[in-house]
Amino acid sequence: MLSRKFWMLTALFTLLPLSAAWAADGIDTGDTAxxxxxxxxxxxxxxxxxxxxxxxxxxxxxxxxxxAMTFVSYCLGSVIWVLWGYTLxxxxxxxGIVGGLNYIFMNGIGVDSVSGSIPTVVFALFQMxxxxxxxxxxxxxxxxxxKFSAWIVFAVLWLTVVYSPIAHWVWGGGWMGSMGALDFAGxxxxxxxxxxxxxxxxxxxxxxxxxxxxxxxxSSITLTALGAALLxxxxxxxxxxSELAADGVAGSAFLVTNTSAAAGxxxxxxxxxxxxxxPTLLGLASGVVAGLVAITPAAGFVTMPASLVIGVVAGLxxxxxxxxxxxxxxxxxxxxxxxVHGMCGIWGALATGLFANPAVTEGAAGLFFGNxxxxxxxxxxxxxxxxxxxxxxxxxxxxxxMITGGLRVDKENEIEGLDSAFHGERGFEIM
Numbered sequence: 001m002l003s004r005k006f007w008m009l010t011a012l013f014t015l016l017p018l019s020a021a022w023a024a025d026g027i028d029t030g031d032t033a034x035x036x037x038x039x040x041x042x043x044x045x046x047x048x049x050x051x052x053x054x055x056x057x058x059x060x061x062x063x064x065x066x067x068a069m070t071f072v073s074y075c076l077g078s079v080i081w082v083l084w085g086y087t088l089x090x091x092x093x094x095x096g097i098v099g100g101l102n103y104i105f106m107n108g109i110g111v112d113s114v115s116g117s118i119p120t121v122v123f124a125l126f127q128m129x130x131x132x133x134x135x136x137x138x139x140x141x142x143x144x145x146x147k148f149s150a151w152i153v154f155a156v157l158w159l160t161v162v163y164s165p166i167a168h169w170v171w172g173g174g175w176m177g178s179m180g181a182l183d184f185a186g187x188x189x190x191x192x193x194x195x196x197x198x199x200x201x202x203x204x205x206x207x208x209x210x211x212x213x214x215x216x217x218x219s220s221i222t223l224t225a226l227g228a229a230l231l232x233x234x235x236x237x238x239x240x241x242s243e244l245a246a247d248g249v250a251g252s253a254f255l256v257t258n259t260s261a262a263a264g265x266x267x268x269x270x271x272x273x274x275x276x277x278x279p280t281l282l283g284l285a286s287g288v289v290a291g292l293v294a295i296t297p298a299a300g301f302v303t304m305p306a307s308l309v310i311g312v313v314a315g316l317x318x319x320x321x322x323x324x325x326x327x328x329x330x331x332x333x334x335x336x337x338x339x340v341h342g343m344c345g346i347w348g349a350l351a352t353g354l355f356a357n358p359a360v361t362e363g364a365a366g367l368f369f370g371n372x373x374x375x376x377x378x379x380x381x382x383x384x385x386x387x388x389x390x391x392x393x394x395x396x397x398x399x400x401x402m403i404t405g406g407l408r409v410d411k412e413n414e415i416e417g418l419d420s421a422f423h424g425e426r427g428f429e430i431m
Contacts, residue, residue, distance in 0.1 A: 028117035031245045035118050038241025042129035045234035046074040046136050052227030057335045058143045060219040061417025063427030069139050076155050077132030082106050086124050088164035089172045096175030098165045134190045135159050140335035141198030142205050148422050150404040157396045181381035185242035187297025187349040188385045195342020196389040204397050205407050207332035221282050228285035235292045239299035253299040260311035264291020267315025290318030290340050294348035301364045306355035314344045353378035
């Protein structure tokens with residue numbers, strides 16, 4: 001009798017942890033805990049990592065304005081997402097183009113709602129952080145010269161008209177995902193989208209006063225390097241978290257993300273060292289971000305050797321885009337949002353079609369694994385994102401002009417600096 005009770009108690013205590021892992025309605029507590037952590041990591045990327053990265057590259061008189069625009073982007077994205085952004089992206093599919101309004105104001109999503117193996121509210125929060133950082137990435141193209149009020153209006157409209165539909169196309173049951181386009185964590189949705197929008201916005205706002213004629217020194221490369229390190233750290237949540245589970249694919253995504261970032265930094269550094277004889281810290285930091293951008297769409301589909309190639313090409317391409325292409329074309333993309341995010345995002349989406357390995361994720365195979373059609377699908381997704389983002393951003397810009405009376409700050413305010421003119425504050429005291 002005692003022996004029987006012993007074995008019953010042993011079985012009970014053995015099964016308790018297993019039963020706890022599936023707490024209710026298919027919710028896996030391990031997956032849920034990981035995605036909550038990943039959400040916090042991605043959240044940190046915008047008001048901390050990106051603010052420092054962009055702020056350090058802006059001129060000293062516009063440092064706080066750059067921080068403020070980054071902060072307000074996160075705040076606006078957080079509110080818009082729970083009001084109507086989430087339902088436009090992940091509501092019931094409407095013709096493959098946009099989600100229905102079933103979840104407006106998060107209607108119908110309770111604590112017991114489940115998406116896969118995690119609560120829907122956790123999934124929605126995780127996706128919210130992607131929307132926030134995407135619109136914040138755009139502002140890198142117009143630092144030093146866009147009105148704060150115009151940026152707020154632009155951000156609201158752009159998240160609604162541009163970001164949410166494209167997120168639906170790829171991740172929400174829309175036409176691009178149905179076509180078989182591979183975008184693990186945001187090559188098209190985040191980086192091509194933000195890079196192209198930034199280029200369009202910078203062209204429509206116009207060049208900074210003195211651009212190409214006077215030196216425009218960054219306020220603090222130290223802040224930029226610190227921001228890049230925080231972005232690198234947060235990117236593990238960005239990419240590995242996009243598996244939406246704590247499993248082997250998430251671990252692989254973590255590995256290839258780190259490898260591509262390091263390879264991108266080294267490639268940019270050596271390219272710059274060869275061209276100018278000086279390996280700069282700004283170049284290293286920029287190379288890290290280039291490698292991270294390029295691996296983002298491929299993170300859950302490729303192995304480590306492929307991530308080395310993706311990172312090296314991203315570092316070289318990013319350096320070429322910033323140091324050569326921008327000067328030849330002559331556009332004023334203040335902090336190189338298009339050169340790094342747009343160009344490296346395009347490369348990453350294309351590379352996914354080349355290197356996707358079914359040994360990592362079943363059913364995802366690229367050209368080098370017997371599926372040349374995937375390259376064509378990736379090209380279609382890239383071109384469609386570029387065209388829609390460009391056209392829709394132009395519409396948003398015109399709407400913003402009508403609402404705010406113009407995009408650009410007055411000449412006097414631009415010369416004085418936006419920290420003082422708009423915020424009445426200073427990032428640095430100049431002696």
